[in-house]
Amino acid sequence: MVRVDGRGGGNSLVRVRGLDKKYQRGSEEIHVLQGLNLDVDAGDFVAFMGPSGSGKTTLLNLLGGLDLPSAGSITVAGDEITHMSAGKLTAWRARHVGFIFQMYNLIPVLTAFQNVELPLLLTKLSKAERSQHVETALQVVGLADRMHHFPRQLSGGQEQRVGIARAIVADPTFLLCDEPTGDLDRKSADEIMDLLGRLVREHGKTVLLVTHDPVAAERASVVLHLNKGVLEEARKVEAS
């Protein structure tokens, strides 16, 4: 269940209250997010839409612990992250967040296997266990046969699938996707959205997606509109 009125129950996976984010640009103060409330349950697939500069990516960065709010609180799986130290926040990200980026953000000098393995290097898994997890993740995204390829040897869609494998390999609490189809053609974009949908349906993942693309947003169970720093409405998408 997704709510934006601040009345969600205490069992929400993601709970945001009174979130404010301001930036200072010269003498001008830019209010990007204003008193934003949000509740997301485990297994939800939420899409955030809105015009450029509406604060979508800022919200995603705050939810992922990449940035700190000016006011308000964010609680994920019981952990309030807004007052964590930088070191704790880094460790928290490694454990709880799977990032999927618009430009894939793969490390070009590492193979698909090594890219997917990166988050596991921060765990206590043995080398053999890491290999097993990486292979499983690459199988889930359908790229087990490309694991020794470098990013430059893959298509855009394949690169993004490697990015998704990297995001899910450590089994994070939720996935944060910033325009994951923004750099892909329609066919590849549909494949990526299919994959994200499958991760929610078959693997019970929680996905929060920022997108400009209404076709991509339709795959989400809930679409939220962000305008001038305010979550204006929540719309339930009917399952097709």
Added chain:
Amino acid sequence: MAIPLTYNLRSLRVRWTSTVVAVLGIAGTVGVFVAMLSLAKGFKATLVSSGSPRNAIVRRAGSTAEMESAVAVDHVKIIEDAPGVERAGSGPLVSPETVVIAAFPLKATGTDANVQVRGVSPKVLNVRDNVRIVSGRMFQPGLNELVVGRYVARTYSGFELGNSVKFGGGTWTVVGVFDAGGSAFDSEVWGDAQVVKDVYKRPANVFSSVTVRLTSPDALTGFKDALTSDPRLTVQVDREIEYYDKQSRALTQLILVLGTMVGLVMGIGAVFGALNTMYSAVAERNREIATMRALGFGAASVVSSFVFEGLCIAFVGGVLGCLAILPLNGLTTGTMNWQTFSHLAFAFRVTPALLAGGVIFALLMGIVGGVPPAVRAARARVAVALREM
């Protein structure tokens, strides 16, 4: 766990042009630095190897070198009778010596260079057991005959066996060539001390110094105490090896100071090269670094990763610099010995310790050049860097 080293190694390979520039900068610096140190090392080793721990050199008290020393013949007798002096069938192993300078033409340029001419006792080969005749024979006492160091035979004109050489108002015959194991004696010409004094019209009853073979290295203390407490003598006694060590100090330190200065100046340049390479590496990989920070790698991991990368560049540069100067090892060169005002041949001495020092110097440059860019990489705002193209 840290960011995998593969990431850094492959990144270096991908950006090979700037990597090569930084490596060459460090290699050149290390090469020059180690070459200068090996020059100092070689010079010192040449002089120190001239001395033996079993030999003592007796000079007039207060003199800093043989050239300014004088020991009377009467005193030589007292020295010969002192405790701790080795004796053989021919009597005490003592070589009263007279040192003069003569100019001879260099084969390479035809110009004259000063050579130290040492008048020695016929027993000198027993006193200095590191010297041996390698061709011809030893001079005969009382004759105008010379034996010459192998460097002299190779470097100066007219010192072929059997040749006559004119200097000091006399005509001398070269009868032998000796090998002094690469020590300073290889740059000397030896003749009978009495004859050298006669030819140079030096007082017959005075020598420059007296070199004494001791019964053992430990006998020095007793020997020295006996001479310095004898009211008839005003002499100073040094272990021969220490005397030559002191002689080498001035020039060695000069070379070391110059070498360090040159090394530092070049090092600053190389550090800027490394800084430039690493800063551009960080700038080009801002998004990669931010991605890793987003995935959960800490600031310390990023710093250590980039410091490691700087150290890789430095290590390869250091090793290349050392390899480049290895052929210098054993190469003979010459300089003025300011204690004797004569030309002294010595060889570059590239030792394992110097090579290790060169690599450590390189690694220090790597750290200085790697840490500031690494800190900048770790401090970059992740959310901002992730959006960079």
